[in-house]
Amino acid sequence: PPPPKPSIPMDVVHDETLAYTFGTPSATASGEPIKWVFSRKPEKYSAAAPLNADARYRIVAEKINLKLALTLALYVGPAPNSLSTKYGDDPSKWPAKAVTKAFLDEKSTGRIATGKRISVSDLEDSEFVTPGEIAGDGAAQSPMYVRFNSTSQGAPNLYDSDKGTRETFRRSVGQIALRKGVDDGRWYIYGLVASGPDALWDDYGSSLEAAAESFHLDKPTRDFRSPEQNSWEFI
Numbered sequence: 001p002p003p004p005k006p007s008i009p010m011d012v013v014h015d016e017t018l019a020y021t022f023g024t025p026s027a028t029a030s031g032e033p034i035k036w037v038f039s040r041k042p043e044k045y046s047a048a049a050p051l052n053a054d055a056r057y058r059i060v061a062e063k064i065n066l067k068l069a070l071t072l073a074l075y076v077g078p079a080p081n082s083l084s085t086k087y088g089d090d091p092s093k094w095p096a097k098a099v100t101k102a103f104l105d106e107k108s109t110g111r112i113a114t115g116k117r118i119s120v121s122d123l124e125d126s127e128f129v130t131p132g133e134i135a136g137d138g139a140a141q142s143p144m145y146v147r148f149n150s151t152s153q154g155a156p157n158l159y160d161s162d163k164g165t166r167e168t169f170r171r172s173v174g175q176i177a178l179r180k181g182v183d184d185g186r187w188y189i190y191g192l193v194a195s196g197p198d199a200l201w202d203d204y205g206s207s208l209e210a211a212a213e214s215f216h217l218d219k220p221t222r223d224f225r226s227p228e229q230n231s232w233e234f235i
Contacts, residue, residue: 008210015042016223023214025207036063045227057107070196079187092143100126100148124149138216142177173212182226
């Protein structure tokens with residue numbers, strides 16, 4: 001059997017507007033503190049800044065560690081029509097890899113000459129998460145959860161003073177859920193992505209993995225606002 005995962009201390013981010021929860025690792029498994037700040041506090045979808053010109057995918061919450069270049073970002077946007085066209089209207093039948101690639105493509109700002117959006121991340125692997133691994137009543141709130149690993153080109157302007165190197169590429173882990181819109185009946189992807197420099201992954205990777213695995217949707221309350229509701233509001 002695989003070795004047990006290390007215990008990672010977590011602070012909790014919970015938002016009732018979009019009804020989700022995820023954990024923020026406050027330290028590594030070895031006890032090294034990790035300090036985070038909100039670069040984007042939780043907000044409703046209609047108020048979040050669009051990632052690209054078509055305004056579909058937005059970061060609705062984000063925490064960062066500037067010193068270590070670690071990020072935790074929650075993206076929300078409509079599932080592309082290509083998924084239902086190719087695999088049917090039941091998202092529980094959509095392949096994990098197809099959902100992940102669609103998510104990575106949609107949140108990307110890379111485009112080729114034809115105008116088609118392409119992912120700037122390379123998908124390493126993706127898999128369905130068993131319901132028993134989802135905290136709370138999260139398993140009942142989404143027809144499926146998908147967990148993935150990906151890599152992307154790093155930011156060469158980020159310099160590691162300890163190692164004397166510049167960031168060459170970043171590693172990311174994420175967890176994706178789906179929820180049907182209240183008014184339009186369309187499926188929306190909610191995806192938490194935890195990422196950091198490859199050079200620091202041995203030290204911080206397990207903490208970022210724990211953060212991604214903690215993400216789940218919550219049962220909506222009276223304060224819930226589905227992404228398509230009040231979509232004209234940008235304030």
